[in-house]
Structure formats: structure tokens, C-alpha cells
Amino acid sequence: MLGSYNPYYVTYPVTLRALGLAPVPVATDPARAFCPTFGQIDAVAGGGRSLLINSPNNPTGTVYDRATLEAVARATLAHDLWLISDEVYDTQVWQGAHLSPRALPGMAGRTLVIGSMSKSHAMTGSRAGWIVGPADAIAHLMNLATHTTYGVPGFVQDAALFALTEGEALEQRVSAPFVRRHALAERVLAGQNAVRALPSIGAMYLMLDIRATGLSGEGFAMSLLEQHAIAVMPGESFGACAAGHLRVAMTVDDDTFVTALTTLTQFAKGLT
Amino acid sequence: MLGSYNPYYVTYPVTLRALGLAPVPVATDPARAFCPTFGQIDAVAGGGRSLLINSPNNPTGTVYDRATLEAVARATLAHDLWLISDEVYDTQVWQGAHLSPRALPGMAGRTLVIGSMSKSHAMTGSRAGWIVGPADAIAHLMNLATHTTYGVPGFVQDAALFALTEGEALEQRVSAPFVRRHALAERVLAGQNAVRALPSIGAMYLMLDIRATGLSGEGFAMSLLEQHAIAVMPGESFGACAAGHLRVAMTVDDDTFVTALTTLTQFAKGLT
Numbered sequence: 016m017l018g019s020y021n022p023y024y025v026t027y028p029v030t031l032r033a034l035g036l037a038p039v040p041v042a043t044d045p046a047r048a049f050c051p052t053f054g055q056i057d058a059v060a061g062g063g064r065s066l067l068i069n070s071p072n073n074p075t076g077t078v079y080d081r082a083t084l085e086a087v088a089r090a091t092l093a094h095d096l097w098l099i100s101d102e103v104y105d106t107q108v109w110q111g112a113h114l115s116p117r118a119l120p121g122m123a124g125r126t127l128v129i130g131s132m133s134k135s136h137a138m139t140g141s142r143a144g145w146i147v148g149p150a151d152a153i154a155h156l157m158n159l160a161t162h163t164t165y166g167v168p169g170f171v172q173d174a175a176l177f178a179l180t181e182g183e184a185l186e187q188r189v190s191a192p193f194v195r196r197h198a199l200a201e202r203v204l205a206g207q208n209a210v211r212a213l214p215s216i217g218a219m220y221l222m223l224d225i226r227a228t229g230l231s232g233e234g235f236a237m238s239l240l241e242q243h244a245i246a247v248m249p250g251e252s253f254g255a256c257a258a259g260h261l262r263v264a265m266t267v268d269d270d271t272f273v274t275a276l277t278t279l280t281q282f283a284k285g286l287t
Numbered sequence: 288m289l290g291s292y293n294p295y296y297v298t299y300p301v302t303l304r305a306l307g308l309a310p311v312p313v314a315t316d317p318a319r320a321f322c323p324t325f326g327q328i329d330a331v332a333g334g335g336r337s338l339l340i341n342s343p344n345n346p347t348g349t350v351y352d353r354a355t356l357e358a359v360a361r362a363t364l365a366h367d368l369w370l371i372s373d374e375v376y377d378t379q380v381w382q383g384a385h386l387s388p389r390a391l392p393g394m395a396g397r398t399l400v401i402g403s404m405s406k407s408h409a410m411t412g413s414r415a416g417w418i419v420g421p422a423d424a425i426a427h428l429m430n431l432a433t434h435t436t437y438g439v440p441g442f443v444q445d446a447a448l449f450a451l452t453e454g455e456a457l458e459q460r461v462s463a464p465f466v467r468r469h470a471l472a473e474r475v476l477a478g479q480n481a482v483r484a485l486p487s488i489g490a491m492y493l494m495l496d497i498r499a500t501g502l503s504g505e506g507f508a509m510s511l512l513e514q515h516a517i518a519v520m521p522g523e524s525f526g527a528c529a530a531g532h533l534r535v536a537m538t539v540d541d542d543t544f545v546t547a548l549t550t551l552t553q554f555a556k557g558l559t
Contacts (some may be wrong), residue, residue, distance in 0.1 A: 140440035168412035
């Protein structure tokens with residue numbers, strides 16, 4: 016078993032099944048912005064080998080606070096699990112600082128932190144990333160990488176080195192549009208109840224609760240696509256817990272984003 | 288089981304084991320330039336699921352002739368195996384034309400041909416390739432690719448499209464140095480018996496039989512590296528069948544290649 020959160024990134028379950036692993040989702044609650052509790056993990060962790068988390072989170076935009084990460088750490092230690100911590104949005108936290116669960120007591124020896132240039136430096140296509148973990152685990156992972164990908168292309172390594180050398184200024188330039196669009200979204204969504212945004216302070220997504228419309232996420236997303244040519248991801252794609260929600264990617268320019276989100280909100284109002 | 292040839296590309300066994308598969312090498316004979324016979328495949332194919340071949344071959348530079356490919360096809364059909372045909376050196380055949388086993392009777396429905404830009408267009412680092420096979424198998428492979436690599440970076444696709452549009456002229460420009468160095472090697476190796484090159488008409492490698500020196504491939508390669516700073520791969524790295532052999536990559540410039548091969552030959556003569 017490899018626990019992954021519910022909601023989770025769409026491809027996780029199949030990626031794990033392709034390796035012969037059995038993913039077991041950890042059910043979470045929209046009322047807590049889908050942040051897991053010790054009890055929710057504990058309920059399904061028996062017999063597990065590792066636990067996969069992702070904060071800042073795709074699809075929710077949620078950043079796990081210290082208490083949530085401490086609950087994750089406690090469950091990981093209680094069940095003697097490896098913690099696979101997908102932190103690819105670590106430079107895109109808009110309030111407070113990024114905290115890795117690897118920094119919590121007792122966790123460095125059992126945590127594998129996944130890092131990447133994809134989001135922090137908008138190098139999504141380049142497939143350049145890294146894993147931080149205990150030396151003996153890394154030795155195994157290097158052996159595995161040698162026999163699967165054989166390494167990152169030289170020209171991608173050059174680009175990554177250049178981008179990293181630019182420092183935080185570049186990272187902020189990449190993340191600034193998402194902070195700005197998040198503020199724009201708050202304005203668009205103010206003063207109505209048909210669509211409710213879950214609290215989010217990171218990554219590049221908004222999770223919208225559209226249960227007031229009576230439609231499923233899937234039904235809403237398909238109608239919005241057909242009637243207004245606006246594409247959003249139905250919450251159900253990310254697991255049953257996110258039913259009745261939508262993931263909005265804030266990856267179009269500001270004007271398009273505001274127009275599309277306004278249309279989405281009007282559309283939802285018309286349904287309630 | 289997934290049969291792979293012996294000798295085989297170094298990383299094959301571990302790549303397969305990492306997927307939980309048990310690779311079973313097919314023993315071949317240096318006297319036949321390591322080309323497999325029906326009997327050699329038949330001897331180990333029982334219970335197998337697929338058979339992996341590579342022609343033109345790394346590490347030997349051998350190109351399987353029609354009779355060898357017919358023996359492969361016969362064994363594949365007899366044991367109801369998938370044939371995974373690694374043909375990444377298909378543009379680097381110096382005598383005759385490349386023949387894919389997929390073209391043989393009854394084989395198109397059970398053959399997966401692996402193609403790549405790595406060798407034909409010297410785009411080794413770019414990791415751009417393709418698989419040709421039956422539509423239903425490809426549908427599964429596309430699903431798997433979506434959940435593992437997520438696709439080839441756009442800028443690599445652009446480069447590959449450009450390179451393919453250049454046609455055979457570019458492919459010949461890439462393969463010409465290996466044809467030229469192969470001819471240079473024949474001249475260096477003429478008139479002595481300490482080192483014997485196996486017949487090769489493709490890829491970018493020479494397989495040298497150095498058993499007359501009394502050393503193992505490993506022993507010879509280490510001594511050559513230490514005494515003359517020349518690096519070659521010991522045959523043993525590619526499986527037990529290639530013991531007492533060396534793989535020479537013809538991937539240095541002509542002058543360096545001739546000097547190094549001359550030094551290697553002198554070194555071997557000194558040992559006999």
C-alpha cells in the first residue's frame with residue numbers, strides 16, 4: 016500500500032498501480048480544506064509501507080499548517096511508514112513560509128522530499144527534479160534512475176543550473192501572477208454564495224465548492240465547457256472526497272481569468 | 288520472464304528487475320557473432336511472456352540477418368511470446384538494408400518495435416522515441432506513458448520534428464563517422480592475431496575477442512585503463528557469454544580512435 020490523499024493528483028493511483036502497488040486513498044473533509052487528521056490516516060495506514068502527501072497541494076491550493084504536518088508525522092512514525100513528500104510548489108506559498116515535514120523531529124530518516132523545477136521555475140516540460148532523503152535510500156534511487164531514465168539531459172541541467180542561479184527573484188517572478196490572480200478571484204467571488212472558494216494560500220489552483228448548485232463537479236464542468244467554452248477540472252477526477260467541487264487553474268492571463276471566473280459564477284448563480 | 292540476449296545492453300536486467308520481472312538471458316556463441324539460434328531461444332523460453340532483441344546490436348555491432356530473424360520469429364510464435372524489438376540503430380546498417388522482424392509473416396500482431404532519435408540523429412540526451420505495434424497494445428502504452436512521463440517536452444518534439452524533416456541526408460551524416468572508423472579499425476587490426484574483431488556491420492561498436500592474451504575482458508580493460516588511460520567496456524559487463532571480449536565505442540574522433548586502437552593492439556600483442 017502507498018497511501019495517497021483524497022483528493023489527490025489525478026495520475027497518482029495509476030502510476031502506483033503500474034508498479035504493482037495498491038494505492039489506498041486517505042479520506043479527507045472539505046470543511047477542513049481537505050487537510051488530513053491523524054485519525055483519518057490512522058484508519059487506513061495498517062499494513063502500509065509509505066504515505067504520500069503534497070503540500071502546497073494540487074488540486075486544492077491548500078498549504079498544510081504545522082499542526083497538520085505534525086499529525087502526518089505522528090501517523091508516519093506510529094505505522095513505521097516512509098513519508099513521500101511532494102513539495103514541488105514549495106516556492107509558491109503566499110502567506111507564511113514553506114515547512115517541510117522532513118524538518119519535524121524523527122522525520123529526516125524516513126522522509127523523501129520530491130523537488131522539481133517544473134512549477135517554481137515554470138519548466139514543466141523539462142522533467143528536472145530531485146529527491147532529498149537519507150543517503151542509503153538515495154543510493155538505491157540513483158541505481159534505479161540509472162536503469163530507467165539514465166539521467167537528466169545535459170542541456171536541461173544547464174537550464175536548471177542557470178535558473179537556480181537567478182535565485183529568489185526569478186522564483187517570485189514566476190509565482191507573482193498566481194498571488195495576483197488569487198486576489199482577483201476573491202473580488203469576483205465576493206458577495207455571492209453559489210460558488211465558495213476553499214481557503215488556499217499556495218500553488219496555482221482554486222478549489223471551488225459548487226454543491227449549492229445541485230450539480231456534481233462533473234456535471235457542472237461539462238455544462239460550463241459546452242455552454243461557455245471554459246475548461247475546469249471536476250473535483251471527482253481527484254477522488255470521491257472532492258465531489259461537488261471544481262479545480263480552477265489560475266494559468267491564463269489576468270483578464271481572461273477574471274472574465275472566465277465571472278462567467279462561471281454567473282452560471283452557478285443561474286443554477287441555484 | 289522477459290528473455291534478453293546474452294550479451295545484452297548493460298542496464299536491461301536491472302530495468303526489468305525494477306519492474307518485478309525476471310530476466311532470463313539467452314546464451315549465444317561468439318563463433319556466430321552472438322547471433323541466437325532457434326534452439327538457444329527455445330531452450331529457455333518456456334513460461335516466458337516476451338522476448339527482447341536488439342539489432343543492430345549494442346554491444347556487438349552485429350546486424351541479425353534474415354535467417355536469424357526468422358529463427359527469432361519461429362521461437363516467438365512457438366512460445367506465444369511478445370517480441371520487443373529494440374531497433375534504435377536502424378539507420379546505422381552499413382551493408383544491406385535494415386530488416387525489422389515485424390515485417391516477417393505473423394509477427395506484426397505480436398511485435399513492439401522500439402525506435403528513437405538518440406542514435407539516428409545523435410539526440411541521445413533528448414529521450415525522444417516511439418513504439419510501433421498493434422493498436423490495442425499502443426493504447427495501453429499511451430495510458431502508461433500518460434501516468435509516468437506525461438509526454439515528451441514540446442521543445443524536444445520540435446527538435447525531433449526538425450531532425451526528421453531533414454531526411455536521410457542527416458541520418459547519413461550522423462552514421463558516416465562510424466562506417467569510416469570501422470574501415471580504419473580493419474586496417475589497424477590487420478596482420479596480427481592478438482586481437483580479433485567480430486564481424487560487425489552496424490551500430491557504433493566493435494566487439495574484440497582478446498582471449499588469445501589469456502586475460503579476461505575485465506582484466507584487460509582495467510590494465511588498459513591504468514597503463515594507457517584508454518577506456519573500453521569489458522565483455523563480461525554484457526553477460527557471461529561475452530567473457531574474454533571488449534566493446535570498443537567508435538565515438539571519439541578518427542585520429543584519437545586510430546591511436547587508441549593501435550595502442551590497444553600493441554598492448555594485447557605484448558601479452559601473447
